[in-house]
Amino acid sequence: SAEPLLSRVVRERTLGRKNQGVPESGNGLAGVMAELNTNYQAMKSMLGFNNPTLSTNKFSLRRELLRIQPNAEGDETWRETLRRAVVRDLRADVPEFENLVSFDPYTAPEPAIVLDFGTTIQADTNFFGWKSTVGGESFYPSDHFSIKVRSVGIWFSNYNDEAEGLTATPRAYLVPVGADMMRIPFSGGQTREWNVVDQILPLPNTLKETEFAQRLNNWVPMNQLKGILLSPRTRRYASIPAMHDAGGAGSLTPVAGDFTGNTYLVGRSVWNTRWVLIIPGRYLLPGDPNAGIQRFIEGIDGLGGVTDIRLAFQTYQYASAGG
Numbered sequence: 001s002a003e004p005l006l007s008r009v010v011r012e013r014t015l016g017r018k019n020q021g022v023p024e025s026g027n028g029l030a031g032v033m034a035e036l037n038t039n040y041q042a043m044k045s046m047l048g049f050n051n052p053t054l055s056t057n058k059f060s061l062r063r064e065l066l067r068i069q070p071n072a073e074g075d076e077t078w079r080e081t082l083r084r085a086v087v088r089d090l091r092a093d094v095p096e097f098e099n100l101v102s103f104d105p106y107t108a109p110e111p112a113i114v115l116d117f118g119t120t121i122q123a124d125t126n127f128f129g130w131k132s133t134v135g136g137e138s139f140y141p142s143d144h145f146s147i148k149v150r151s152v153g154i155w156f157s158n159y160n161d162e163a164e165g166l167t168a169t170p171r172a173y174l175v176p177v178g179a180d181m182m183r184i185p186f187s188g189g190q191t192r193e194w195n196v197v198d199q200i201l202p203l204p205n206t207l208k209e210t211e212f213a214q215r216l217n218n219w220v221p222m223n224q225l226k227g228i229l230l231s232p233r234t235r236r237y238a239s240i241p242a243m244h245d246a247g248g249a250g251s252l253t254p255v256a257g258d259f260t261g262n263t264y265l266v267g268r269s270v271w272n273t274r275w276v277l278i279i280p281g282r283y284l285l286p287g288d289p290n291a292g293i294q295r296f297i298e299g300i301d302g303l304g305g306v307t308d309i310r311l312a313f314q315t316y317q318y319a320s321a322g323g
Contacts, residue, residue, distance in 0.1 A: 008032050047145075047185055052316040054150070057127075057138050061277075062308040064137050065117055065128040075304055082297045085113050096177045096276055102236035103280070111289050113279040113296070115309075118178060121147060121271045140270060145183040146318040149268045151261025152240070154277075156296075157308035159244035164300050166292060171239040171283040174311070176265065178274030196268065198235040237264065239283060261314050270313050277309070 009032055016028020023030035023037065044050050059065070066081055068074045087093035089109035090101075097103070103110070119127050123142040126132040132139060140147050154172050161168040179193040240262040281289025284296050299305040 005032055005036065048318040052318055053144070054314070054316055056312060056314045057140065058155075058310055058312045059127050059138055060308055060310050061115065061117075064126050064130070067130065070307070075307065078307065079297055079304065082113060085115050086293055086297075087112055087114050090114075090278070090280065094276070094278065096175060097278070099234060100175050100177065100237055101173055101278065102238045111281045111293055113281075113293060115277040117275055117277075118273050119271055119275065120181070121183075127270075140315075141317075141319075142183075142189070144317045144319040145185045147270050147315050148317075149265040149270055149313055150316050151263045151314045152265050153261050153312040154240065154242040155310040155312065156242050156244040156306045157310065158304075159306055160295070160300060161244070162300070166284050166295055167286065170242045170244065170279075172242045172280075173237055173239050173276075173278040174265070175237050175276045175278070176268055176272045176274075177276050178272050180269035181271040181273065182269055193273070194269075200233050200235050239280075240264065242279075261312070270315055277311075 009029065012027075012029050012032065014028040016030025016032075017024045017026055018030050023033035025031055025034045025038075062068045062074075062078055063070065066078070068078050068081065088111055090097045090103070090112050091106065091108065091110065094112075094114055117128060120129045121127075121140045121142050121144075122129070124131060126137045126139050152174060154174060156170065159170070160166060176196075179195050181191055181193050184190045184192055279296070281291075281293040283292075285292025296305050
C-alpha cells in the first residue's frame with residue numbers, strides 16, 4: 001500500500017536534499033521521492049514494466065457475449081436482441097450519455113442502439129465471463145496482473161453501404177463506465193478495482209478571464225472561452241470509426257486486415273465491470289437516424305442487416321516474475 005508514503009508526504013514540512021536535481025535519501029519530500037525511486041528501480045524488471053507483451057485480440061459480441069450461433073435461427077435471435085437494444089433518445093434513456101459522451105449538436109430525440117456488458121479476465125471463462133466450452137472464442141491470460149488498452153477498434157459484419165443502404169463511414173462510442181480491474185502482483189490472484197475519473201485539469205499557469213477580452217483577440221468571442229478553459233471538467237469520449245466489410249470508405253478485408261485502432265482508451269484496463277457501446281442512428285444514416293437503425297438491423301430487403309459486431313483490443317500486458 002502507498003498509504004504510509006502518502007502520509008509522510010502530508011507530514012513533511014521541508015523539501016529535503018537534492019544532488020544535481022536527483023532526490024537524496026533522508027528527510028523531507030526529497031527523501032520520500034528517493035525511496036520511491038529506489039523501490040521502482042528494483043521492482044520494474046520483476047513486474048515487467050521494462051518489457052511489456054503486446055497483443056491484439058478480437059471478440060464477437062454475437063457469439064462470445066450473447067451466445068447466439070451463426071445460423072438461420074440465430075440470425076432472428078440476433079435481430080431481436082438488437083431491436084430490444086434500441087433507445088428512443090440517448091439523453092433521456094442512457095444516463096451515462098450526458099456526462100461521458102461528446103455529441104454536438106444534440107437534437108432530441110436521438111435514437112441509438114445501446115449494448116451494455118462487462119468484461120473479465122479469468123482462467124476458465126471467455127472475455128465476457130461465460131464458461132468457454134467451444135472453440136473459436138478468445139480470452140486474456142489470468143497469469144498477467146495488468147492488461148491495459150493500447151488501442152481499440154469496432155467492426156460491423158455484413159454491413160451494407162450501397163446507395164439504398166447506410167453511410168460508408170459509420171461511427172460508434174465504446175465507453176468504460178464501470179471499474180477497472182487488475183490483479184495484485186505476488187498476491188495469489190487477489191484483485192483491486194479502480195474507479196477512474198478521466199479529468200481535464202486546470203492549466204498550470206493561471207489564466208484570468210480578462211485575458212480573453214475581445215480587445216486582445218477580437219476574432220474569438222469572449223463568451224466562447226469564459227469559464228471553459230479556467231476550470232477542471234470530466235473528459236468526454238468522442239466517437240470512433242467502425243470498420244466494415246462492405247467495400248466503401250470504411251471497409252476492411254476480414255481475412256487480411258486488422259482493425260484501425262483508436263488510442264483514446266490508452267492506459268485503461270481491458271477488464272472492466274461495465275462497458276457501454278453506443279451506435280447512434282445519426283452515424284448510420286445522417287439524414288434519417290431511425291431509418292439507419294432499421295437498415296442496420298433488418299437490412300434493405302428486410303431479410304437481415306449486420307450479422308455481428310466485433311471488438312478488437314491491442315494491449316500491453318505485464319506478468320510479474322514472481323507470479
